Amino acid sequence: MSNNAITHEEAMAIFPKVAELMADALGRDVEEVKPESSLIDDLGAESIDFLDIIFRLERGFKVKIPRGKIVEEARGDLSEAEFEKAGVVTDAGLQRLKQFLNEVPAERFQSPLHVSDLPRLFTAETFCRMVIREQRAAQAQAPQTA
Amino acid sequence: MSSACDGLFILWPFLKLIMTQTLAGNIALITGGARGIGRAIALKLGRAGCDVAIIYHNSHAEAAAVCAELGKLGRRALAIQADVSEPESVQEAFQTFRAQFDRVDFVVSNAAIGVLRPAMELSRKHWRRCLETNALALNLLAQEAVPLMTRGGRILGISSLGASRAIPQYAFIGASKAALESLARSLAQELGPRGIRVNIVSAGVVDTDALKYFPNREELLAGYAARTPAGPTLSVDDVAAAAYLLCLPEANMINGHTLVVDGGYCISG
Numbered sequence: 001m002s003n004n005a006i007t008h009e010e011a012m013a014i015f016p017k018v019a020e021l022m023a024d025a026l027g028r029d030v031e032e033v034k035p036e037s038s039l040i041d042d043l044g045a046e047s048i049d050f051l052d053i054i055f056r057l058e059r060g061f062k063v064k065i066p067r068g069k070i071v072e073e074a075r076g077d078l079s080e081a082e083f084e085k086a087g088v089v090t091d092a093g094l095q096r097l098k099q100f101l102n103e104v105p106a107e108r109f110q111s112p113l114h115v116s117d118l119p120r121l122f123t124a125e126t127f128c129r130m131v132i133r134e135q136r137a138a139q140a141q142a143p144q145t146a
Numbered sequence: 147m148s149s150a151c152d153g154l155f156i157l158w159p160f161l162k163l164i165m166t167q168t169l170a171g172n173i174a175l176i177t178g179g180a181r182g183i184g185r186a187i188a189l190k191l192g193r194a195g196c197d198v199a200i201i202y203h204n205s206h207a208e209a210a211a212v213c214a215e216l217g218k219l220g221r222r223a224l225a226i227q228a229d230v231s232e233p234e235s236v237q238e239a240f241q242t243f244r245a246q247f248d249r250v251d252f253v254v255s256n257a258a259i260g261v262l263r264p265a266m267e268l269s270r271k272h273w274r275r276c277l278e279t280n281a282l283a284l285n286l287l288a289q290e291a292v293p294l295m296t297r298g299g300r301i302l303g304i305s306s307l308g309a310s311r312a313i314p315q316y317a318f319i320g321a322s323k324a325a326l327e328s329l330a331r332s333l334a335q336e337l338g339p340r341g342i343r344v345n346i347v348s349a350g351v352v353d354t355d356a357l358k359y360f361p362n363r364e365e366l367l368a369g370y371a372a373r374t375p376a377g378p379t380l381s382v383d384d385v386a387a388a389a390y391l392l393c394l395p396e397a398n399m400i401n402g403h404t405l406v407v408d409g410g411y412c413i414s415g
Contacts, residue, residue: 027271046261048259048261048271048272048275051203051204051259052229054204055203055204055227055229058204058227059227064206065204066204066205066206066207067204067205
């Protein structure tokens with residue numbers, strides 16, 4: 001499912017709850033969490049925090065977000081080799097990322113972009129969109145009742 | 147005579163099954179049970195006849211796979227998502243557990259987290275995460291589990307050699323494991339009169355997913371292989387086997403002990 005299918009307004013509808021969960025995980029005031037905040041660069045998140053944030057989002061929204069899900073979805077149809085070479089995102093990969101993470105301000109996509117730096121791009125809104133995608137995926141998989 | 151032998155021959159697969167199910171009828175709960183050492187312990191206890199609940203953090207698919215494997219063995223299996231460092235989350239997990247099981251016999255506190263950095267770069271946040279997940283969790287689990295250990299029980303913690311050795315980048319993980327081992331001794335003392343034994347399995351270098359985060363993984367494995375008389379490698383099944391031993395009725399007088407499973411690494415050199 002493409003990120004484009006989720007509007008900014010839809011993401012903002014769940015943002016207050018996402019912001020609250022993120023603020024709790026990061027020990028921040030909820031006002032500090034903005035939709036465009038980079039979790040790493042603006043909110044000081046580390047890899048250990050991402051585990052906690054994902055857990056809180058899963059519990060808070062009753063969704064399942066498997067490990068590495070954002071990167072996997074961001075890669076989309078591109079094979080690993082098409083997406084990155086020797087740990088650096090290819091031009092095709094970068095184009096795909098800009099399209100998928102369209103909530104991320106354009107100036108944050110720097111070239112060369114190392115795969116290990118991908119999480120630096122993720123904003124609070126990125127996580128709102130991920131939650132919505134998982135909610136939709138769960139609804140699509142739920143057995144249809146008559 | 148020959149017909150009796152024939153009978154034994156026919157019955158042998160069933161007899162073997164019964165003989166290997168030394169823990170039949172028991173109920174086990176293992177944290178971090180979806181992957182690595184926790185998964186190996188869950189399956190080992192399952193094969194020994196236990197019904198098994200696993201607590202996992204985020205490995206949904208892996209947790210479901212463990213339950214499916216346990217189901218194939220004919221065991222009741224349950225996967226519960228929880229954060230073992232949070233008292234409320236552990237309480238919730240036990241609510242779910244109690245909806246399926248009326249008691250617990252074995253609890254294994256295996257889930258762990260780590261921040262691999264030099265001590266000089268570590269913060270209070272890192273301390274809390276390591277200590278609360280790796281050590282406090284044992285106490286939180288014990289507080290919930292002990293009222294369900296109506297026939298006595300066994301509580302195990304999974305530690306590592308970093309509890310007593312200085313390993314580069316391992317400062318807070320090592321400190322948390324030392325705390326875990328110390329806490330286990332206190333719990334062993336408190337709970338002994340209630341028929342509950344509390345012990346630790348301390349593992350050497352095991353090549354699990356967790357080891358992939360070590361920048362010097364290859365060096366650690368090579369160093370371990372070179373120095374271990376019973377090496378060259380230590381598997382998750384070796385660690386699970388030690389956990390199993392501590393659950394046997396014969397281990398009833400082992401209490402407050404740290405059982406090192408490292409193939410002799412520590413005693414060498």
